[in-house]
Every structure is written in C-alpha cells, then in structure tokens.
Amino acid sequence: MTKKQLSDLVVKYLFQIAASMTVLIVALIFLFLFKESIPFVRDLGLGALFDVRWEPVSYVKERFGIYPLFLGSLSVTFLATIIAIPFGVIGAVYISEIATPLEREIFKPFVELLAGIPSVVLGFFGMVVLAPIVKAVFHLSSGLNALTGALLLALMAIPTIISISEDALKSVPMSYKQASLALGANKLETIWRVTVPAALSGIIAAIMLGMGRVIGETMTVLMVTGNAPIPTLNPFESVRTMTATIAAEMGEVAFGSVHYSSLFWVGIILLIATFILNMIAQRVLKNYKRRPHG
Amino acid sequence: MKKSLITIVGAACLTAVMGLSPVFAGDTLQVKGSDTLVHLSSSWAEKFMEKKPASEVAITGGGSGTGISALLNGTADLANASRKMKDLEKDKIKSQGFEPVEFIVAKDGIGVIVHPSNPINQLNMNQIKQIFTGQVNNWKKYGGPKAKILLYTRDSSSGTFAFFQKRVLKEKDYSVRARRLASNSAIVESVSKDVNAIGYVGLGYVAEAGDRVKALKVREGDGPAVSPTQETVKNDTYPISRGLQVYSKGQPKGLAKEFVDYMLSAEGQQIVNDRGFVAVQ
Amino acid sequence: MVTSSLQSRPAKVKKRMAQDRQPEEPPKTVVKDGKMENEIIQVKHLNFYYGPSQALFDVSMSIPEKRVTALIGPSGCGKSTFIRVLNRMNDIIDNTRVEGKIIINGKDIYQPGTDVVTLRKNVGMVFQKSNPFPKSVYDNVAYGPRLHGLKDRRKLDEVVHRSLERSALWSEVKDRLSDSAMDLSGGQQQRLCVARALAVNPNILLMDEPASALDPRSTTKIEDLIGELRAEYTIVIVTHNMQQAARVSDYTGFFYEGRLIEFNETRKIFTNPDHKQTEDYITGRFG
Ligand SMILES: Nc1ncnc2c1ncn2[C@@H]1O[C@H](COP(=O)(O)OP(=O)(O)OP(=O)(O)O)[C@@H](O)[C@H]1O
Ligand SMILES: [Mg+2]
Numbered sequence: 001m002t003k004k005q006l007s008d009l010v011v012k013y014l015f016q017i018a019a020s021m022t023v024l025i026v027a028l029i030f031l032f033l034f035k036e037s038i039p040f041v042r043d044l045g046l047g048a049l050f051d052v053r054w055e056p057v058s059y060v061k062e063r064f065g066i067y068p069l070f071l072g073s074l075s076v077t078f079l080a081t082i083i084a085i086p087f088g089v090i091g092a093v094y095i096s097e098i099a100t101p102l103e104r105e106i107f108k109p110f111v112e113l114l115a116g117i118p119s120v121v122l123g124f125f126g127m128v129v130l131a132p133i134v135k136a137v138f139h140l141s142s143g144l145n146a147l148t149g150a151l152l153l154a155l156m157a158i159p160t161i162i163s164i165s166e167d168a169l170k171s172v173p174m175s176y177k178q179a180s181l182a183l184g185a186n187k188l189e190t191i192w193r194v195t196v197p198a199a200l201s202g203i204i205a206a207i208m209l210g211m212g213r214v215i216g217e218t219m220t221v222l223m224v225t226g227n228a229p230i231p232t233l234n235p236f237e238s239v240r241t242m243t244a245t246i247a248a249e250m251g252e253v254a255f256g257s258v259h260y261s262s263l264f265w266v267g268i269i270l271l272i273a274t275f276i277l278n279m280i281a282q283r284v285l286k287n288y289k290r291r292p293h294g
Numbered sequence: 295m296k297k298s299l300i301t302i303v304g305a306a307c308l309t310a311v312m313g314l315s316p317v318f319a320g321d322t323l324q325v326k327g328s329d330t331l332v333h334l335s336s337s338w339a340e341k342f343m344e345k346k347p348a349s350e351v352a353i354t355g356g357g358s359g360t361g362i363s364a365l366l367n368g369t370a371d372l373a374n375a376s377r378k379m380k381d382l383e384k385d386k387i388k389s390q391g392f393e394p395v396e397f398i399v400a401k402d403g404i405g406v407i408v409h410p411s412n413p414i415n416q417l418n419m420n421q422i423k424q425i426f427t428g429q430v431n432n433w434k435k436y437g438g439p440k441a442k443i444l445l446y447t448r449d450s451s452s453g454t455f456a457f458f459q460k461r462v463l464k465e466k467d468y469s470v471r472a473r474r475l476a477s478n479s480a481i482v483e484s485v486s487k488d489v490n491a492i493g494y495v496g497l498g499y500v501a502e503a504g505d506r507v508k509a510l511k512v513r514e515g516d517g518p519a520v521s522p523t524q525e526t527v528k529n530d531t532y533p534i535s536r537g538l539q540v541y542s543k544g545q546p547k548g549l550a551k552e553f554v555d556y557m558l559s560a561e562g563q564q565i566v567n568d569r570g571f572v573a574v575q
Numbered sequence: 576m577v578t579s580s581l582q583s584r585p586a587k588v589k590k591r592m593a594q595d596r597q598p599e600e601p602p603k604t605v606v607k608d609g610k611m612e613n614e615i616i617q618v619k620h621l622n623f624y625y626g627p628s629q630a631l632f633d634v635s636m637s638i639p640e641k642r643v644t645a646l647i648g649p650s651g652c653g654k655s656t657f658i659r660v661l662n663r664m665n666d667i668i669d670n671t672r673v674e675g676k677i678i679i680n681g682k683d684i685y686q687p688g689t690d691v692v693t694l695r696k697n698v699g700m701v702f703q704k705s706n707p708f709p710k711s712v713y714d715n716v717a718y719g720p721r722l723h724g725l726k727d728r729r730k731l732d733e734v735v736h737r738s739l740e741r742s743a744l745w746s747e748v749k750d751r752l753s754d755s756a757m758d759l760s761g762g763q764q765q766r767l768c769v770a771r772a773l774a775v776n777p778n779i780l781l782m783d784e785p786a787s788a789l790d791p792r793s794t795t796k797i798e799d800l801i802g803e804l805r806a807e808y809t810i811v812i813v814t815h816n817m818q819q820a821a822r823v824s825d826y827t828g829f830f831y832e833g834r835l836i837e838f839n840e841t842r843k844i845f846t847n848p849d850h851k852q853t854e855d856y857i858t859g860r861f862g
Contacts, residue, residue, distance in 0.1 A: 057450045059465030127480060132487055141444045142488055144473050175706035179768070182664060182700040183719040183775055184692040193722070198709050223480065226473030227449060238473045248476060251329075251357025252451035254380045255366070260359075 033268050040064070040261035049265055054229035054240065056249065056259045064262040066269055068231035072146070072239030073273070076221060079150030079235055080157060080214045085207060087154070088161025089196075092203070095162065096169040097191050115159035123223030126152040131224055140236055144226035147235040152220045157210035164209060168202020169195060208281035215274060218243040242270045322350035323549045327361020327374030328453060329477075330496065331538055334400065334569045335374055341565065342556050349549055358453050365543055366390070371550045373541045376402075376453030392544040398537035399557045401572040403527035404458060405500035405509040406534070407482070409489045414438045416511035416519040419533060422462055425492060428469025433490065445472035446481050446493030454478075457536050458494055482507055494534075497522055498570020527572040538571065612639030615779065615809050616661065621675035623656055623833075625668070630656045633675075634835045636828060640778075643801060643810045645820035645841065648830035649856065654813045655703075657830065658781045661811065662698035663691050679779070696723065699772035703784040705764035707756035707771070712739075712748050715756045715767055719775035734774050742770035743800050762793025769800065780804065782812040786819065798823050817857055821845050829853045 040048070044064070051065025091111070095104055130151060131143030138147075172195050180190040196203070226238025227248065246263050253260045325335055332355040339351040354370075362383050364370035379394055387394045406422055408414065414436055417425075424430040425443055434440045447468055448455045455474075459465065475481050481493040486506040500509045500522055511519035514533040526532035546554050556562050563573035616638035623631035631653045638644050646654045659665045660677060663684060677684050684694055696719075707715050716735045717725075725731055735752070739745040744766045748759070756767055765785060772780060782801075786794040801810060801823045814820050820827055821841060828838040829852070837844065837853045848854045 053470065055450075055467055055470075057456050057459065058467050059460065060467055127483060131484075135488075141442055141490060142473060142484070144475075144484065173706070175702060175704060176708055178664065178667070178702065179706045179708065179771070180718070181667060182662065182695055182702075183722060183771065184695040185722050186692065189722060193718070194708055222476050227475065228471055228473050230470055238471070240474070248449045248474075249451040250359075252359045252377075252453065254359055254383050255363040256386070257380070257382055 030271075033264050033271070037261055037264035037268060039256070040258055040265060043258050043261075049262070052231050054245070056253075056262065062259065064258070064265075066242070066266055068229040069240055069242045069245050069266060070269065070273075071231055071233060072225070072229070073215060073241040073243070073270070075146050075233045075235065075239060076149045076153060076225065076241055077211060077215045079146060080153035081207065081211050083150060083154035084157040084161055084210055084214075088158045088206070088210065089165055089203060091158065091162040092165035092169055092206075093191055093196065096166045097195060098187070111159050111162050114155065115163070119156065119217060119219040120223075122152055122155065123220040126220060126224040138236060142226065142238070144224055144238055145236050146225055146239045149221045149225035149239070149241075150235065152224060153214045153217055156217060156220065157214050160213055161203075161206045161210040164206035165199070165203045168199035168206065171202070172198045205281070208277070211277060212274065215270075215277065216243060218247040222247055242266050242273075246270075322352055323372070323553055324352050324354070324364070324370045325361075325372045325374060325540075325553075326354045326356060326364040326370040328358045328376040328538070329355040330376040330402070330453065331374040331400075334538075334566065334571060337565050337569055338553070338557055338562055341561070342553060345556075346552070349552075351549075351553060357451065359451075362541065365541060371542070372546065372553070375539050375541060376536075377456055378539070379541055387543055390543070395542045395545055397540045397542075397554055397558065398574055399540050399554075399562075400538045400566045401527055401535055401574055402538055403497040403500075403522045403524075403532050403535040403572065404454060404494050405497060405522040406492065406494050406512060407485050407500065407503070407507040407509050408492050409485060410505060410508045411489055412438060412508060414510065415508075416513060418513040418515065419462060422512070423464060423466070426458075426463055426468055426472065427466045428471060431469075439490075441490045444488050444491040445469055446484050446491055447472045447474050448478070448481065448494070449474040449476055454494070454496065458534070461534055461536070496570070497524065497527060497572065501570055524567060524572050535572070537574070612637075612642065614638065615640035615680060616811075617676075617678040619676040619678070621657075621660065621673070621677065623653070623660060623665070623674075624672040625656075626670040630833050631660070632833045634833075635675075636835055636838050638809065638811060639826065640809050641805065641807065642825040643805050643812060643823055644826045644828065645824035646811065646813045646828045646830060647815070647817070647820050647856070648836075650815075652830040653833045654830050655783050658700075658783055658811055658813055661779070661781055662695050662700055663689075664695075664700065666691065696775045697777050698779045698781060699775065699777035701765070701768050701772055701780065701782045701785050704788055705761060705768050707759070707764050707767050709755065709757055711753045712756050712759070712767060713752040716770050716774050718771060723775060738770040738774040739767075741773050741804070742766045743796065743803070744770055760793070762789050762796060765789060765793070765797060766800065769797075773804075777808070779809045779811070782810065784813050784815060787815060794819070817845075817859075829856060831856070 048064050049066050051063045052067050053063040053065050054068050055061070055063040095107055095111075099107060126148055127144070131148050133143070134140065134145070134148045134151070135143030176194050176198055177190050180194045185193065221241045222244040225241065225244065227240045227244055228238035229240040230237050232239065246266055249259070250263055253263065325339070332353060335353045339353050342351060343349060358373070358375040358377050361370060361373035361375060362379060365373040366383070366386055379396065384394050406417070412433070414433065417436065421430070421436055426445060426447065428445075430436070431443050432440065433443055447458070459468065473484070475484060478495040478499040481495050482499055482503045485491045485493045486503070495503075500507075509522050511521050512533055513519045520526050520532045522532050522534070527535045540554065540557065542550060542554070545551075558574070563575055566573045614637040618634055618636050621631055621634040622629060634657065646657065648654055656665070660673060661679070665671050665673070673685055679694070679698065682689070708718065710718070713735055716738050717731050720731060720734050725734065736745065739748060744763060747763060748767075756764065759767060769785075786797045789797065798819060801812065804810060812824065824841045826839065827841045827844040829836045829844065829848075829850075831852055837848055837850045839849070844853060845857060848857065
C-alpha cells in the first residue's frame with residue numbers, strides 16, 4: 001500500500017468515526033431512556049400509562065396516565081403552528097419580496113432579536129402581560145391556558161419560519177418572476193402565484209422546524225399554561241405539556257422511584273412524537289419535490 | 295421545578311455573590327437541593343465565608359430530589375429539602391452503609407392567599423380542603439360573591455405541594471382543574487390579577503407581596519382564626535407550617551459540620567428570620 | 576471574441592461612429608418594395624439610463640406590424656435594454672430612467688397612467704434562457720389567462736390547446752400536460768415559453784435571443800415557429816446569429832454602443848448596408 005492510499009484510508013476512517021458518533025450518541029440516549037423506563041413496566045405494567053389522569057403525587061392512588069399530557073402538547077403545538085404560519089410566511093414574503101432595502105435593514109434585526117429572547121423571559125412576559133390580555137379579551141377566569149402558551153410559542157416559532165422561508169423565497173430564480181411580470185401579473189400576483197409556490201418546499205421545511213422548536217419548548221409553557229393535567233383540547237383550558245411535566249417533576253422526584261421512571265416514558269413518547277413529525281415532514285417534502293408545484 | 299425561574303435567578307445571584315467560586319476545588323462544600331431553600335442557603339454561605347475566608351461553600355438549586363440524589367452519588371455534601379426524605383431514598387443511603395441524618399434548619403408557614411377585593415377574611419382547614427379538592431367550587435358557598443373559584447397550587451413536583459396535600463387536604467387529591475404554577479412568585483402574580491383566585495405561598499412571599507394579595511386567617515376546627523406571621527408560626531398557633539431540612543449522609547464532618555452548626559447558631563437563625571422564614575429555636 | 580475585439584478597437588472608430596450619426600434625423604420610416612408599412616411601434620428620440628450611466632442614445636425607429644424585426648449588434652450595445660423598454664420590463668430595475676417617446680398602437684406607453692398590465696398583455700416576451708414555472712405544462716400555459724380572469728375549464732383547455740398548437744409543441748406534449756414543465760427538453764421548454772406568451776393573445780412578441788441556449792435542431796424549430804407566427808404577430812427578435820437574422824427577419828436594426836446605427840430591410844442590410852460599421856459587423860470584422 002502506498003503512502004497516499006494509506007492516508008486516504010486513515011482519512012476515510014476518521015470521517016466514518018466522526019459520522020458514527022452521532023449514531024452512537026442517539027443510540028446511547030435511547031438505551032438510557034429505555035433502561036430508566038423499565039422499572040415502571042416492572043412495577044405497574046405498561047397499561048398504567050394509558051390512564052386518563054396524571055396524578056403522580058397522591059396519597060390516594062398515584063396515577064401515571066400520559067394521555068392528558070399528550071393532549072396538552074398536541075393542542076399547544078397545533079395551535080402555535082396555526083398561529084405562527086400566517087405571520088411567519090407573510091413576514092418572510094415581506095422581507096424577501098416587498099420591503100425596500102431600508103425597511104429590511106430595520107425589520108431583520110428585530111426578527112433576530114425575537115429569536116434570541118430567552119424562553120424564561122418570554123414566559124415571564126407571557127405570565128405578566130399576555131395572560132391578563134387573553135383573560136380580558138376572551139372573558140376567561142384565568143389567562144393561564146393553552147391559548148396563551150400557544151401564542152408565546154408562536155412567537156418563538158415565527159423567527160424560525162421567517163428566516164428559513166426567507167431563504168427559500170430568495171432562492172427562487174429571478175427569471176420566474178420576470179416571466180410572470182411579463183405576462184401582465186403585478187407584484188402581489190407574482191408573489192402568490194409563482195414565488196411562494198416555487199418556494200413551498202422550503203416554506204414547509206421552515207414550518208416543520210418551527211413546530212420542532214415548539215414541541216420541544218419547556219420553559220414558556222411551564223410558565224403560562226397553568227399546568228393542570230386536564231385531558232382536553234379546549235384552548236381556553238389549562239393544559240400540562242409533556243415537556244413541562246418532565247422539566248417540573250424531574251428535579252423533585254425521588255430517583256429510581258416509579259414516578260421517576262414514568263417521566264422517562266413521557267420522554268420516550270415525546271421522542272416518538274417528534275420522530276413521527278419528522279417522518280411526515282420528510283414525506284411531504286419528498287412528495288412535493290416529485291410532483292410539479294402550483 | 296428543575297429549571298424554574300428561581301433556579302436561574304438563584305444561580306445568577308450566586309455567581310454574583312460568590313464571585314465565580316471554583317466548584318471543583320476539593321475542599322469546597324457542595325450543597326444542593328430545594329429551590330425554596332436556595333436564597334436562604336446562599337445568605338448563610340455568604341456570611342459563613344466572610345467569617346472563614348479560606349472555605350468555599352457552593353449552593354445549587356434543582357429541587358429536593360436532585361439534592362438527595364446528589365447526596366447519594368457523592369456530588370453533594372449536604373442536601374437541602376423542602377420535603378421529608380422518602381423511605382426509598384433512606385433505604386438507598388442505608389444500602390451504602392450510612393445513616394441519613396436530618397437537621398430541621400428553619401420553619402416555614404404556608405399562607406393561603408386570595409385577591410384583596412375578596413370579602414372573605416378567614417376559612418377553616420376543612421373549608422380550604424374542600425376548595426382545593428374541588429368539592430366546593432363557588433365562593434358563594436362561604437359567603438363570598440357568586441363566582442367560580444379559580445385554584446392555583448404549586449406544581450406537583452414541589453415539596454410545598456405535597457406538604458399542603460398531606461396537612462390540609464388530608465391526603466386527598468387536588469382538583470384536576472387547579473392550575474399548577476412553577477414558583478411562589480408566579481402564584482402571587484396570578485392571584486393578584488384574578489379576583490376569584492385562591493392559592494398558597496411560603497410565608498416570606500406573603501410578607502413580600504404586601505397589599506397585592508390578602509392572606510386568609512386560618513382556623514383549625516373551632517379554634518381561633520390565626521394570621522400567618524413569623525410569630526404565629528414560631529409558637530405553632532398557625533396550623534399550616536412545616537420544617538425545612540438539610541440532610542447528610544452519616545454525621546457531617548469538617549466543613550459540613552461547621553456549616554450545619556452555623557445554620558443552627560443564633561446568627562444563622564437570625565438570617566432565617568431576615569429572609570422571611572421562621573427560626574426553629 | 577466580441578469583447579476582445581471591442582477592447583482592441585482603436586479610439587478612432589468611436590469618432591467615426593459619432594460622425595455617422597445625424598442627431599436631428601427624423602424617425603426612420605420603413606418602406607418595403609416601395610410600399611409604406613403600417614408602423615405599430617414608433618420610437619422617438621429614446622434615451623435610457625441605468626442610474627447615472629446611459630445605455631441608449633437617441634434611438635428612433637418604427638417597427639412595422641406583422642413583420643419580423645431583428646436587432647443585432649455586439650454584446651452590451653443595448654439590444655436587451657431596448658426591447659425591455661418596449662413592454663416596460665425595465666420598470667422592475669431600480670434607478671432607471673427613460674426619455675423620449677414610445678408609441679405602441681397609437682399610445683405613448685410611458686405616459687403617466689398607462690396600464691402596464693394591459694401593455695404587457697399586448698406585448699409578450701420570451702427570454703434568452705427558457706424560464707417555465709415549476710408547474711405543470713398545462714398550468715404554465717394557463718398562467719396568463721387565469722391571471723386575467725379566465726376560470727372556465729373548457730375555455731382554458733381551449734386556450735392551452737391553441738397556444739401549444741401555435742408554438743408547435745402540441746403534438747409533443749399533448750400526453751404530458753400534467754407533467755412538470757421542468758421535465759421537458761431545453762428546446763421544448765423554450766417553445767413552452769412561447770406558448771405561454773401567446774396564451775394571453777398579444778399583438779407583439781419580443782424575443783431576446785430565444786435560441787442562443789439551444790442546440791441546432793431546436794434552433795431550427797424556433798426559427799420555423801417564428802416563420803409561422805409572422806403572419807399574425809409583430810415579432811422583435813434579438814439575435815447574435817447573423818444567419819438567423821438573415822433567415823427569419825424582414826427588417827434588421829444594427830445597434831452599436833447604445834445607438835441605432837442602421838435600420839432597414841434585412842436584404843438591404845445584409846447585401847448593401849449604408850454604414851461601414853454595419854458591414855464590418857456583419858462580415859465579422861468586429862463584434
Ligand atoms: N440591470 C442593469 N443595471 C445596470 N446596467 C445594466 C443593466 N442591464 C444592462 N446594463 C448595461 O447596459 C448596457 C446594455 O446592456 P444590454 O443588456 O442591453 O446589452 P445587449 O446588447 O443585450 O448585450 P448582450 O448581447 O450581451 O445580451 C451594458 O453596458 C450593460 O452593462
Ligand atoms: Mg442581451
């Protein structure tokens with residue numbers, strides 16, 4: 001073997017090792033989750049997870065039904081996405097297609113700033129400012145509910161959606177826009193009929209990433225959703241999300257207890273949900289690329 | 295409460311107060327656990343290190359469970375806990391060949407608070423129980439306005455949640471509709487904004503909140519209605535109070551012993567009072 | 576080759592060009608076989624600026640209806656700029672300025688209040704690089720009509736069919752109408768762009784080097800297509816290919832450094848041009 005072949009081989013292995021690291025780490029995380037979750041199955045059986053109540057601290061009967069937590073995460077994520085999409089996409093269109101360079105200069109730093117606000121700060125803002133507003137507007141008894149959480153999470157998802165959609169919109173060739181304008185379309189018609197459809201795969205990816213941020217977010221929901229584990233999809237009810245549950249309870253729980261172990265099940269379900277979300281996203285993107293758009 | 299606001303603020307304060315003390319140094323005393331105790335512990339540590347400049351005491355929050363497990367695996371010398379150690383945890387320490395040792399370092403009263411505009415001034419223990427379990431859900435029942443009661447509790451993870459459940463709810467479950475907030479300040483904040491709300495917070499927070507919320511007088515059975523104050527907690531006339539404890543693995547030695555002694559000293563107990571808790575002696 | 580010859584050209588050429596130009600010359604009228612043509616586009620003393628730099632200098636010409644007019648000239652001489660002026664596509668470039676008059680169908684298209692949408696519907700454009708939308712073949716052709724309010728599916732089908740037929744693409748794509756336009760060959764894509772332009776029923780078709788990116792066979796197809804369209808449309812085509820200009824056009828204009836040097840019947844330009852620069856360019860002595 002020549003020296004060059006040898007160095008090629010070494011380089012190849014180095015890259016392989018580097019690449020396998022991620023695989024290894026993911027595998028280790030899974031292993032860890034499953035290891036810690038086993039005591040629960042041993043003591044209570046898997047069926048206990050399908051209870052409709054989450055009552056881990058109780059002198060009557062400890063109950064570990066993930067269902068209300070799952071519904072909580074679902075409704076908050078779904079609502080937040082619905083709220084974030086129009087703002088995110090319109091914001092991206094504005095920045096990339098409509099704003100003058102000066103307006104862009106002013107607008108963009110604010111988007112970046114919004115992206116950089118720590119979630120505790122946002123949560124605090126939500127608790128002190130937003131929750132009373134939601135309460136007043138919808139005549140509710142309390143502003144700590146799924147809707148308030150979703151609004152804040154939308155605020156966190158919007159910068160992600162804006163910046164990634166903006167990239168996608170920017171990469172739409174000028175020639176498409178020219179063709180449209182030359183056919184007598186005005187700027188807005190060109191944007192909605194040509195530019196946005198041509199960038200749709202990127203925009204969908206942006207929305208999915210925004211959702212990813214939302215589903216994994218802990219601090220803000222912990223602070224503003226009220227955290228009552230009510231099994232409901234009503235946006236005006238308090239909900240307890242899976243992430244908030246893990247974050248809130250992991251610190252105080254007795255390590256190695258059934259409660260501790262049940263939190264790992266919550267983690268596993270969260271992981272599976274995220275995984276499915278990703279798969280759907282990939283699917284959508286792939287289908288979308290194969291078919292002609294528009 | 296692992297990552298709650300308090301922890302973060304607490305950590306920030308600590309960093310500022312202790313001037314980036316090295317947490318890895320061998321002779322550093324590591325104290326971990328309950329977020330309720332973080333502020334108090336930091337104050338102790340600050341004064342303690344003033345007196346003994348050569349020593350280092352590092353205080354970390356994260357929750358009672360985190361503290362006790364750190365004690366178990368040796369990353370902490372003392373564990374702060376706002377709840378009593380569970381049997382499971384005691385067994386683990388015993389299986390390592392140690393006795394768990396408990397020090398009650400301070401007392402805390404839990405004030406039941408409502409919006410200042412609420413006409414109700416006092417409730418008995420049973421009434422409070424019925425409210426928090428959801429059996430009674432309208433203020434009218436106790437002579438208040440005709441309005442639904444809005445419940446705020448601490449999160450199920452907190453030691454206060456479990457204590458209140460045991461002491462006041464007589465081990466019944468909370469109403470599922472009770473909103474569970476991550477911190478005492480969040481409860482004060484929310485109760486001060488909702489006319490129909492009721493919640494509970496530690497004594498220090500009752501004092502700090504001032505006129506923004508009203509602390510109810512509490513009666514045990516037919517006994518007198520008592521306001522939550524340092525005085526009434528100290529002489530055990532206020533019915534909802536508990537101890538805050540520090541645990542060690544076996545009898546504390548060296549720096550750990552000195553620190554525990556300091557906490558229980560007159561000066562240490564004065565700090566307890568200053569921080570809104572109640573001295574044990 | 577174009578740029579290098581331009582760079583090596585001695586300064587005196589420039590001077591001579593300036594002398595050739597007669598500043599107060601009236602708009603050149605076109606006369607073919609002794610007959611006046613119907614002038615659908617009249618350009619009068621057109622100056623065009625990109626910010627501070629002037630790209631067109633006092634261009635005046637009349638383009639006859641239902642004829643093919645070719646524009647030739649070395650790279651950078653302003654041909655594209657000129658035809659973009661004709662449907663106001665330059666409007667989308669920042670900091671541009673137009674002076675002079677462009678009259679199309681009797682109307683000054685730079686008059687304030689001109690409806691650019693109607694103008695562009697009337698003056699279609701095909702670009703140098705084919706640019707179908709990333710949509711289906713059908714949706715590409717139907718884009719313009721839909722834009723202008725046609726919703727009836729039967730009528731749309733009809734327009735799509737007719738436009739593809741006219742652009743000589745129907746037989747090749749009739750079974751692939753719902754396929755992505757991006758899957759067509761380069762030549763097909765360019766003809767699709769022609770069909771898309773025809774679908775809004777323009778009178779005038781501007782083509783900026785429509786065949787320059789195509790292989791010889793596709794080029795021939797485009798040229799044949801132009802031959803067929805000339806009966807119904809006024810076509811202005813920019814080309815770098817002398818033979819192509821000679822083959823497809825009735826009239827030819829020669830641009831040089833932002834000026835229209837000569838404009839005449841193609842036959843005349845290619846056999847006996849009035850100006851020496853034209854002859855030099857056509858015979859390949861420069862540019
Ligand atoms: N968008 C623009 N901004 C500024 N200057 C431009 C712009 N487009 C063209 N120009 C300049 O205007 C002059 C004429 O350009 P134009 O594109 O009209 O030439 P052309 O004859 O079409 O050249 P080619 O044969 O290479 O396509 C050139 O000097 C060019 O650099
Ligand atoms: Mg050009």
